Amino acid sequence: MHHKDLIRSFLCYTNSGDNMDKEEYKITIKKFFCHLHTVNTHRFRVLCLCFKVGIPLQGLIHDLSKYSPTEFLEGAKYYAGTYSPIMNCKKDIGYSKAWLHHKGRNKHHFQYWYDYAAPIETPIMPFKYILEMICDDLAAGMTYQGKKWYPDYQLTYWNKVREEAKMNETMKQLLDKVYTEISLHGLKVLKRKQIKEWYDSYIK
Numbered sequence: 001m002h003h004k005d006l007i008r009s010f011l012c013y014t015n016s017g018d019n020m021d022k023e024e025y026k027i028t029i030k031k032f033f034c035h036l037h038t039v040n041t042h043r044f045r046v047l048c049l050c051f052k053v054g055i056p057l058q059g060l061i062h063d064l065s066k067y068s069p070t071e072f073l074e075g076a077k078y079y080a081g082t083y084s085p086i087m088n089c090k091k092d093i094g095y096s097k098a099w100l101h102h103k104g105r106n107k108h109h110f111q112y113w114y115d116y117a118a119p120i121e122t123p124i125m126p127f128k129y130i131l132e133m134i135c136d137d138l139a140a141g142m143t144y145q146g147k148k149w150y151p152d153y154q155l156t157y158w159n160k161v162r163e164e165a166k167m168n169e170t171m172k173q174l175l176d177k178v179y180t181e182i183s184l185h186g187l188k189v190l191k192r193k194q195i196k197e198w199y200d201s202y203i204k
């Protein structure tokens with residue numbers, strides 16, 4: 001890079017008002033429909049997995065808040081394709097209203113249950129929401145990885161985020177177990193009875 005370009009890019013970066021970065025994040029018709037497709041595909045995958053583990057109603061209403069203007073318009077604006085638009089938004093403005101809106105309304109996210117002022121900051125989630133969370137995590141990986149998805153993807157991903165997650169330690173151990181078993185045996189171990197057995201052995 002020439003040093004004039006360097007200075008120019010530095011200036012562009014520092015007056016972060018109306019520069020190229022902002023230009024990049026604009027809703028286009030294409031991004032609108034791509035995001036709609038991502039949400040629909042994700043919801044369909046979650047629905048299939050939820051049927052598999054016996055929570056069809058939760059599968060049907062899963063992530064409906066993603067169609068609300070607060071969540072949908074931000075998702076379209078920051079559409080990325082291979083990862084969550086929420087990350088782009090956070091990088092751009094420091095927080096994501098879509099995510100704050102989403103986690104405050106959807107019990108399948110452990111962040112919904114987090115409360116630093118409660119006796120236990122990170123309580124153990126009810127079993128039916130843990131099931132939905134597992135379906136959600138697997139489906140999110142499948143949606144973004146596409147054909148590159150493989151059964152040990154979730155374990156690899158989980159190990160990257162595990163430490164940082166403000167989640168109950170026992171629940172973390174349960175997820176270690178679930179994702180390790182899936183990496184070894186594939187989705188055939190994803191059964192309500194099996195996961196309930198593990199849940200009971202860790203939680204009680």
Ligand SMILES: [Zn+2]
Pocket residue numbers: 063102106108109136
């Ligand atoms: Zn969700």
Ligand SMILES: [Zn+2]
Pocket residue numbers: 042046062063136
């Ligand atoms: Zn979801």
